[in-house]
Amino acid sequence: MTEPADLIRSYCAKGDQEAFRRFYRAQAPKLWKFLVARGCPSDEAYDLLAEAFLRFIQTVCRDPRAPVALLYRIAINLRIDSYRRTKASAIEAVEDLDQLSATAPEEPDDYDQIRRLVTNLPESEQNLLLLRYWIGFSHKEVAEALGLPEGTVRRQCAEALHKLRERWDEDESNHAA
């Protein structure tokens, strides 16, 4: 399977539209889901997806080494801008995610619980955990996407996981009580 960076290099060097199409098809659905997971309403997620790819086209050929990290970086920044513009509350965002989850097929409680715990973490920690453990970025790629040093990403990932485990415990004890 061709790497995303190879596809983008081919697109930038030869104007290979087929390479761009393959890159888009591989990344677009997951990026849309990422935006929704980050609390973006589903309709707005399509708009942000379009805007992210448009900006990506305009910038990627300057440095096509880490295109996926760049795409997520653009999308995260757009999400922050849109959040500030609409001044949507965190509660609304979580509700939207819960509505979407309700349409998914029946699933074990653990998945529902972990989604709720992650979406209640601060924005920066949500980005870290989702990019690292869901999108599957390496620490270096997460660092590029978030504009942080790699060491900081490693430390913050460990801290976020630790916090998640603590909250899991609190959640369990609350349910037991």
Added chain:
Amino acid sequence: MRPDEKRLQALISTAFDRLPEPDPARVKALEERLLRRASRPAGRERSARFRYWWLVAALAASGAAAWWAGEYFAREPKHDAPTSFETTGSRSYVEKRDAERPPSEDRQSEASGPGRRPDIYRREQY
């Protein structure tokens, strides 16, 4: 039961993977729009345009530097023309004549007596 780190990582991955997929028709429509925009990679186009701008900027900068230098040297103070003695080490005929002239000739023309001014007008004596 409290999950360990590995289990937590797997849970995150699976839980968010289970979110609903986007509408394929909307994703496809967006793909068509993007491919029209992506027909020419913007980075290449942009870098070529920037190259021309650098050339224009360099030309403008060199023109400005030349203009400034011209202004600067035009404003330099002009020196008096050097005498022939300064330039050739020998005196001209006029300079030699003046230097060799006896001082009495000068005095005669300047004053009629010692300590007096030369007479310009003198009343007739009857």
